[in-house]
Amino acid sequence: MCIFFVWGFLALFLSLATFSFALDNGLMRTPPMGWLAWERFRCDIDCKNDPKNCISENLFRDMADRLAEDGWKELGYVYINIDDCWSSMERDSQGRLQADPTRFPGGIPKLARYIHDRGLKLGIYGDLGTHTCGGYPGTTLDKIKVDAETFAEWGVDMLKLDGCYSNATEQEKGYPLMSAALNATGRPIGYSCSWPAYQGGLPPNVNYSLLGDICNLWRNYGDIEDSWASVLGIVDWFMTHQDILQPAAGPGKWNDPDMLVIGNFGLSVEQSRSQMALWAIMAAPLFMSTDLRTLSSEARAILQNKAVIGINQDPMGVQGGRLLKESSGIEVFWRPLSDSASTLVFFSRRTDMPYRYTTSLGKLNYTAGVYKVYDVFLQKTMPMLKDSTEFTVSVNPSGVVMWYLIPKAGVWEEGARYPDPRHRSRVTL
Ligand code: GLA
Numbered sequence: 001m002c003i004f005f006v007w008g009f010l011a012l013f014l015s016l017a018t019f020s021f022a023l024d025n026g027l028m029r030t031p032p033m034g035w036l037a038w039e040r041f042r043c044d045i046d047c048k049n050d051p052k053n054c055i056s057e058n059l060f061r062d063m064a065d066r067l068a069e070d071g072w073k074e075l076g077y078v079y080i081n082i083d084d085c086w087s088s089m090e091r092d093s094q095g096r097l098q099a100d101p102t103r104f105p106g107g108i109p110k111l112a113r114y115i116h117d118r119g120l121k122l123g124i125y126g127d128l129g130t131h132t133c134g135g136y137p138g139t140t141l142d143k144i145k146v147d148a149e150t151f152a153e154w155g156v157d158m159l160k161l162d163g164c165y166s167n168a169t170e171q172e173k174g175y176p177l178m179s180a181a182l183n184a185t186g187r188p189i190g191y192s193c194s195w196p197a198y199q200g201g202l203p204p205n206v207n208y209s210l211l212g213d214i215c216n217l218w219r220n221y222g223d224i225e226d227s228w229a230s231v232l233g234i235v236d237w238f239m240t241h242q243d244i245l246q247p248a249a250g251p252g253k254w255n256d257p258d259m260l261v262i263g264n265f266g267l268s269v270e271q272s273r274s275q276m277a278l279w280a281i282m283a284a285p286l287f288m289s290t291d292l293r294t295l296s297s298e299a300r301a302i303l304q305n306k307a308v309i310g311i312n313q314d315p316m317g318v319q320g321g322r323l324l325k326e327s328s329g330i331e332v333f334w335r336p337l338s339d340s341a342s343t344l345v346f347f348s349r350r351t352d353m354p355y356r357y358t359t360s361l362g363k364l365n366y367t368a369g370v371y372k373v374y375d376v377f378l379q380k381t382m383p384m385l386k387d388s389t390e391f392t393v394s395v396n397p398s399g400v401v402m403w404y405l406i407p408k409a410g411v412w413e414e415g416a417r418y419p420d421p422r423h424r425s426r427v428t429l
Contacts, residue, residue, distance in 0.1 A: 025183060027190045028216040029251040030313040031285045032158070034079025034123070035063050035072075039224055039259045039289035043085040043134045047103055053291075055085045056103035057111050060122075066292035068118035070300075075309055079158055079190075080115050081123030081287065084134040091137055096150050097126075112155035123158035123190070124151055128174040129165030138165055144177045145184075152185035159189055163198040168205075171195050179214035192256065192285075193218040202241060208248035217254040217285050220245065224258035226266035228398060231275050234258060238282060242321035249283055249319040256285050263290030263299035270399030272302050273377055277345045277400045280312040281333045283319040307376040307404055311335070311343045323364060330357045330395060332364060341406040342366075343376075348395040356394050361405075362387040369407050376402040384408060 037055065047054040052062075064080050067073050086108075092098045099108050108124065115122045126147060129138040139147045139161070151159055161178055163171055175195045182189045193215035199205040201220040211218050221237050224230050234257050238245060245255050260279065262272040279286060288303060295303075302308075320335025320343070333345040344364065348355055361371060366387050373382040382403070385391060393401045 023179065023191065023212070023214055023216050023252055025188055025190075025216070025252075027188055027252065028254065030076075030315060030317065031254050031283055032079055032190060032217065033076040033286040033309075033313075034081060034121070034288070035067060035077065035292065036079075036081040036083060036123070036160075036259050036287040036289050037063075038083035039226065039261055040264060040291060041083075041289075045085055045100075045103065054103065055082075057106055060111055061114055063292055064115050064118050064120055067120055070292065071304060072292070073119055075304055075306065076313060077286070077288065078119070079121050079123050079287070081125070081158060081160065083125045083160070084127075084132050084162070085136060086125065087132075087136045089136065095143070095146060097137060097147060108154045108156070116155065121157035122155065123160060123192075124154075124156045125160045125162065126151075127162040127164050127166075128171060128178065128195075129163060131165045133162055133164035139174075139178075141170060141174055141177065144174060145181050148178060148181035148185055148189075152182070152187040152189065156187075156189060158192065160192040160194070162194045166198075168199060171198060176210075176214050190216045192216065196220045197222065201237075202244060208244070212248060212250070212253040216252060217256045219256045219258065221257065224261055226261050226264045228267055228271045231261070231267065231271065235278055239322040246319045246321055249317065251315070251317040254283060254285055255319065257282055259287045259289040260303065261289060262303055263288065263292075263295045268398065269298050269302075270396050272299060273402075274347060274398060274400045276302050276305065276308050277376070277402045278333065278347070280308050280402075281320040281335045281343065281345055283312065283314075283317060283335070286312060302377075305376065305379075307374065307379070308402065311337065311376070311404060314338055314341075326357070328355060328357070330355060332359075334364065337404075339406070341404065344403045344405065346393050346395050346401040346403075348397055348399055350395075350397050352397065354394045354396045356392050358390055358392045360388060360390050361385055366405075371405045372408055374404045376404055 041053055044050055044054045047056050060080055067077055086099055088098045088100050112122045127138040130140060131138045175193050179191055182191055196206040197219040221234060238257055249255050260275060262275055314337040316338040318336050323332045323334045325331050329349040331347045335343045346357055368387050371385050373385055375382055395401050
């Protein structure tokens, strides 16, 4: 038995095509991509005993080297983002934040230069409140201006503003104030707001249209952990509330289900593909939080899959979602892409064996016609499909089959082996 959730994608597409109310800094027209320290490296400040993994300038330099030298940068992974525990426990004599002098002896400006010299961007972490979640100095309302100016002077390109140790009233004042203060510096600084996550992620406490005006991305929900249960919990919450979340996203303004934990210890290869596929469906920011120095070749292949990245980065920027939930445990996700392309993800919640799922494009709401199909993880063009033709996909437990589809009359980029919406010239269908 199928339960269909049919939403007004057409109406949404038309409204997004006509208007864009995103934060007016011109940044992040597609979901930002890069590396973020938190999930993998947390608040490890023990550089004496754990010098390779502690939060220090060496860790960020190492990761910048990897992004620049191992093919990540070319794929769009350009942000190197510091999270909590980077600062000294005290502000300096002028009341400015300062990096911990033993772990960041060159200070943030020197690290920013190192990162910029490699064609990358630097993100930093702050917290609207008396303290960061890890207990470091926070940004109270009176410090917003000076902290924005400090970050801009240092050459920071993105700020994640967390919300520990502040109340709802302070957040309502502080998040818009920081947005204005960052704009006033004149330096383009992407702005990631944790505000909705502290207010339950849903209206009426969360005003998504305001968030779209003041932030480039925002955390809606709790922290990801290195486990499949954590990934599933996030996916469930985002899909349960997709009708609210999906219209909030668009070029320059993104829902953020949190970091990719692919490459760590908690996900199997199947589950890693599932996280990547579902983050692409959600038009989610792609911040890896893993040790790029020791990444397995399987994890690298998933994170560097050009088709899934191209789908995530589709320029139309419409977030997709769950189309249906079968009683068999198979779920189908769909996202519309530019130039009449789309992506389908068949996802299995089963825990027994590969499941053979039979359907047709017509049953999945596709309009009549013939479609070209590319299997994203097999990296293979499949036989063309008529909307009425029944087909069967075999989906592994906790795994996905992910397809990129275009109407037969369309072309994906001339001569390329994989469909990449970023590089596909406009086509008349
Ligand atoms: C909160 C955030 C996390 C991380 C930690 C740092 O929990 O949601 O992403 O930044 O704080 O302490």
